[in-house]
Amino acid sequence: MALYWHPYLAELLRQDYGDRLVIEEEVSLGDMPLRADLLLIRRDPNVSLPFPFSLLGKYTLVEYKSPDDAATHDDLVKLEIYGLLYAQREGLTSRQELTLWLLASHFREPMSRRNGAYLDEAQAMGSGVRLGTLDGFPACLIDLTQLPIASEALPLLLVTKGPQERALVTFLVEHYEAYPQHLRWLQELHVQQLREVLAMKKLTAEQIGLDYDALLDLIGEERALGLIGEERALGLIGEERALGLIGEERALGLIGKERVLENLLRLGGEQWLREQLERHTPPPDAPEQS
Structure with a gap:
C-alpha cells in the first residue's frame, strides 16, 4: 500500500517549528473543492527562522509532492491559482503578503513557461532552492533532495527519498x-x-x-x-x-x-x-x- 506522506510533513513541521509557525492542512480556497496542502503562518514575523524557512512570508501556501511524484508545470499553474484564490478570499491588499512554496523530490523541466505559469526573476538562494515571483507572489521551488543535511531542515529531509537518503x-x-x-x-x-x-x-x-x-x-x-x-x-x-x-x-x-x-x-x-x-x-x- 502506498504511503501517504503529506501528514508526516505536517507533523514534522509541528514538532520542530510549532512554536514559531501555525500549520494548517488542506486549506480550503473557496466554494469549489480546491484545497492547498498546507498553510504556514509565522507566529511572530520578527522572529528569525533558519534556512530555508527564512524564506517564508507571514502567510505561505505550500504544495508538496510525495517522493514518487514529480512536480511539473501544471503544479506551478495550480499553485498560482491557489494563491489567487487565497488572496481573494482573505482580501489581501498586496500579493507580496502571500508567499508560495512548491516542495518536491523531482522537478520535470521546464517548470516555468512564458506562455503559462512563469517564475520571474528566479535566482538560486542556496542548494536546491529557487526564489522568484509567480504572478506577483514571492515563490520558492524547493528540491528536497538537494537541501543540505542540517538539523534545521530535518522536517523537509525526512519526507523525501533519493540520493541523500x-x-x-x-x-x-x-x-x-x-x-x-x-x-x-x-x-x-x-x-x-x-x-x-x-x-x-x-x-x-x-x-x-x-x-x-x-x-x-x-x-x-x-x-x-x-x-x-x-x-x-x-x-x-x-x-x-x-x-x-x-x-x-x-x-x-x-x-x-x-x-x-x-x-x-x-x-x-x-x-x-x-x-x-x-x-x-x-x-x-x-x-x-x-
Whole structure:
C-alpha cells in the first residue's frame, strides 16, 4: 500500500517549528473543492527562522509532492491559482503578503513557461532552492533532495527519498542522542535504509534508543521484528509473543523443542495441544503421501 506522506510533513513541521509557525492542512480556497496542502503562518514575523524557512512570508501556501511524484508545470499553474484564490478570499491588499512554496523530490523541466505559469526573476538562494515571483507572489521551488543535511531542515529531509537518503539516515543514527524525536520517524519512513545503516555500523535498534514498544506503535510487529531480528525479539518481547509471531518452526531453532512445548502448553493448555496433535497426525492406516 502506498504511503501517504503529506501528514508526516505536517507533523514534522509541528514538532520542530510549532512554536514559531501555525500549520494548517488542506486549506480550503473557496466554494469549489480546491484545497492547498498546507498553510504556514509565522507566529511572530520578527522572529528569525533558519534556512530555508527564512524564506517564508507571514502567510505561505505550500504544495508538496510525495517522493514518487514529480512536480511539473501544471503544479506551478495550480499553485498560482491557489494563491489567487487565497488572496481573494482573505482580501489581501498586496500579493507580496502571500508567499508560495512548491516542495518536491523531482522537478520535470521546464517548470516555468512564458506562455503559462512563469517564475520571474528566479535566482538560486542556496542548494536546491529557487526564489522568484509567480504572478506577483514571492515563490520558492524547493528540491528536497538537494537541501543540505542540517538539523534545521530535518522536517523537509525526512519526507523525501533519493540520493541523500542514506546520508540522512546515517546522520541521525550517528547523532541519535541529539535527535531522538526525529530518529523514530526513520522507523516509518525510511525503514530499509535504517536496517542497512544499523547493519553496516553493527548496531541494534535498542542501542540507539529505539525500543520495541515504540516500533510496535509505528510500524507493527512484523516490520519491527524484521528490523531488530528474531533473536533480539526473544529478549524484548518474551518467548510467548515471539512464538506466536515467528511461528513454531522458526521458534524450534531459536529456543529448542522443550521450551516450545512448554510455551504451547502454557498458551493453549494440555487439551488444546492434544487436539492440535490429533489434527496434524495421520491415522495409522492412512496411505503415505507420495
